[in-house]
């Protein structure tokens with residue numbers, strides 16, 4: 001793959017080249033990777049010994065084209081643990097293939113990362129959710145995947161994982177429990193929930209009929225990202241933890257006048273970024289380091 005060129009499938013050599021380039025440029029050897037969603041780049045701020053790369057300078061890396069996604073890869077240390085942060089991630093609606101969207105995940109795996117933390121902004125579908133709630137992702141619905149837009153379609157490279165990976169335990173139960181404990185300690189349990197994230201391709205926000213359908217399907221929130229990265233991470237044996245910030249309530253009712261927009265999404269992300277940062281950094285400090293990568 002090359003920046004800005006259309007790509008349908010990345011070869012093992014593409015991932016290897018990027019991995020070796022990064023390992024040559026930094027002495028960091030991250031075990032934990034954090035993907036920062038819309039407006040959540042601040043999650044990297046608590047790290048020390050930081051080293052930053054712009055996506056356009058990293059061979060084979062796509063570039064961010066969406067407001068609220070800085071397009072920087074930041075290496076740093078939190079609580080003695082080496083981490084890498086993606087300030088901005090990639091989306092189908094930007095015109096990227098799912099292979100490009102998930103490209104960094106396999107690079108992280110090849111660098112030695114064993115745990116992936118994903119974050120995003122989403123619209124609340126569960127009627128109990130309020131704007132500003134933080135949803136610990138318990139499970140997801142891969143709606144584009146049902147229609148064949150799936151990052152693991154195509155020849156399976158056994159060096160990454162098996163042909164038919166299990167997804168029933170996509171989001172690590174221990175880390176979800178730890179995050180709930182941490183939210184109590186931080187005094188933010190009043191707005192921390194658990195739920196099911198549904199991915200749609202976007203870029204438009206939902207019609208009311210679509211939103212109602214997603215609710216019937218069992219979605220608690222809806223967004224346009226994350227599921228491809230999590231799927232590829234699970235395929236290559238990474239442990240996954242996810243947080244979704246509810247930035248708006250999805251209209252389920254024809255009488256509602258409010259209209260969602262991206263500026264509102266970024267505004268709420270900014271408002272809650274500090275709390276999210278505390279939860280994520282505490283989780284990184286506390287999570288066990290004895291995670292051995294599942295090599296199937």
Ligand SMILES: O=P(O)(O)O[C@H]1O[C@H](CO)[C@@H](O)[C@H]1O
Pocket residue numbers: 036037038066091119120121122202223224225226261262265
């Ligand atoms: O990129 P994330 O954090 O998922 O942001 C969500 O918010 C944006 C729309 O406002 C979309 O990109 C959607 O996926």
Ligand SMILES: Nc1nc2[nH]cnc2c(=O)[nH]1
Pocket residue numbers: 121122123124200202204205206222223224247248249250260265
């Ligand atoms: N699809 C979708 N993505 C979002 N990202 C943030 N809010 C929303 C939303 O309401 N719908």
